[in-house]
Amino acid sequence: MSSTSFATMRLSPMMFLKRLFLILVFLGLCYCVQQIGLSVISVWHGSHQDHPQLQHNIIPFIDQVDISIESRRVADNAIQHVNQHDAKAGIPPEDEGKEQQRGHQQVQKEQKPKLVQQPQPQEQKRQPDADSGKPKVGNSSVNNKNKNPNQNKNPVQTVSKVKPYPVVLATTNSVFLDFTRNWLESIRRLKSRPKNITIVTEDEATYEALLAYPEVHRVKPAFMLPPNKTLVFDTPEYKAFVNKRPKYILDLLEHNHDVMFSDVDTVWLDDPFPYFTSDFDLFIQEDQPRPKLVLCAGFAYFRSSDSTKDFVRQWIRRLELNNHKKPDQMVLNIMLREKAIKRLKFNILDTKKFVSGRFYFDEEWRKNNTDVKPVFLHNNWIVGHDIKVERFKKLGYWYI
Numbered sequence: 001m002s003s004t005s006f007a008t009m010r011l012s013p014m015m016f017l018k019r020l021f022l023i024l025v026f027l028g029l030c031y032c033v034q035q036i037g038l039s040v041i042s043v044w045h046g047s048h049q050d051h052p053q054l055q056h057n058i059i060p061f062i063d064q065v066d067i068s069i070e071s072r073r074v075a076d077n078a079i080q081h082v083n084q085h086d087a088k089a090g091i092p093p094e095d096e097g098k099e100q101q102r103g104h105q106q107v108q109k110e111q112k113p114k115l116v117q118q119p120q121p122q123e124q125k126r127q128p129d130a131d132s133g134k135p136k137v138g139n140s141s142v143n144n145k146n147k148n149p150n151q152n153k154n155p156v157q158t159v160s161k162v163k164p165y166p167v168v169l170a171t172t173n174s175v176f177l178d179f180t181r182n183w184l185e186s187i188r189r190l191k192s193r194p195k196n197i198t199i200v201t202e203d204e205a206t207y208e209a210l211l212a213y214p215e216v217h218r219v220k221p222a223f224m225l226p227p228n229k230t231l232v233f234d235t236p237e238y239k240a241f242v243n244k245r246p247k248y249i250l251d252l253l254e255h256n257h258d259v260m261f262s263d264v265d266t267v268w269l270d271d272p273f274p275y276f277t278s279d280f281d282l283f284i285q286e287d288q289p290r291p292k293l294v295l296c297a298g299f300a301y302f303r304s305s306d307s308t309k310d311f312v313r314q315w316i317r318r319l320e321l322n323n324h325k326k327p328d329q330m331v332l333n334i335m336l337r338e339k340a341i342k343r344l345k346f347n348i349l350d351t352k353k354f355v356s357g358r359f360y361f362d363e364e365w366r367k368n369n370t371d372v373k374p375v376f377l378h379n380n381w382i383v384g385h386d387i388k389v390e391r392f393k394k395l396g397y398w399y400i
Helices: 003-009 013-046 052-063 067-089 096-111 174-188 204-212 236-242 245-253 306-321 328-338 363-368 385-394
Strands: 126-128 135-137 167-172 197-201 216-219 259-262 266-268 282-288 294-302 346-348 376-378
Touching: 167 174, 167 245, 174 197, 174 204, 174 266, 174 385, 197 204, 204 216, 245 259, 245 294, 245 306, 294 328, 294 376, 306 328
Parallel strands: 167 197, 167 259, 197 216, 282 346
Antiparallel strands: 126 135, 259 294, 266 376, 282 294
């Protein structure tokens, strides 16, 4: 073949570009078909099992779900459980607001640390049966076996709501463990002793040490102090320690327990509860007399009324707004002077029955009040652990 004929067979640049373009189009079409096929296979495969990438992405989303959703679920279950129980007992259903309140109270009981042991329910009084003269408990079906069954349709039952026992509440740490033991010993010597004593142990050593007192319900707070941590009065650490007390009190009040809060640098010489029977929301010890009246947050009886609960809630809020720069006792006195909760009724305890350290450890005061038989002594108005011990020992109130 001649060189001329070979040259005529060569592709022109334009023809080459056209063919290259067609090849690229063909490859592109092949790629599209491949992707379409993979998508179809993926859709079919995903209908039979979870996609691993989807599982990976949903995990952090679940972790971020608000806990209140779970709380509502538990509350709804609690409400449903209560309604089923009431239906079996023949009790009319409550309105929706009360049902929600009961359900959310159940959630609070599950989520909060228990500050009190559940007291045993009181035994119902036996009532004489009008027909047979035999005693019966409530509307027991055992006593109605031989009666007309039509008479028991929609029975009206009396449900006794037993109020929980009052709780004696205290907080302590290992530095004041000896005072705690002395305080417990003073209570042990009483003829009538409280049924529930709850102590919040602010360090691990105290929690273990109080194992020796089976009658005491011990509670660990969320944040505990280092062992043998000495708290100096009116320091920021001391204020942070005492300012936790209102939250402990509120937790018990919301479970409908009356709360008798007592400092442990005290001794009980008689049963104080008969002095809390009148119609007041708060009974509190006087720390300093008028005209500069100061009331003591270290010995106070809180009745579980709505007014008291509102008062303690506002007490906590004010401490938090103040960033705990003021001690709880100062804020409590400000609120009582301002009448922060106007419907709250409070009573100042008899200063000769509930005596502060300002008076009782003054020899002149004791000479002028020889006829006084205190119910309670508070070893306050003095700073220092060892000095307090010596004051108690001097007057015979150190029992351990």
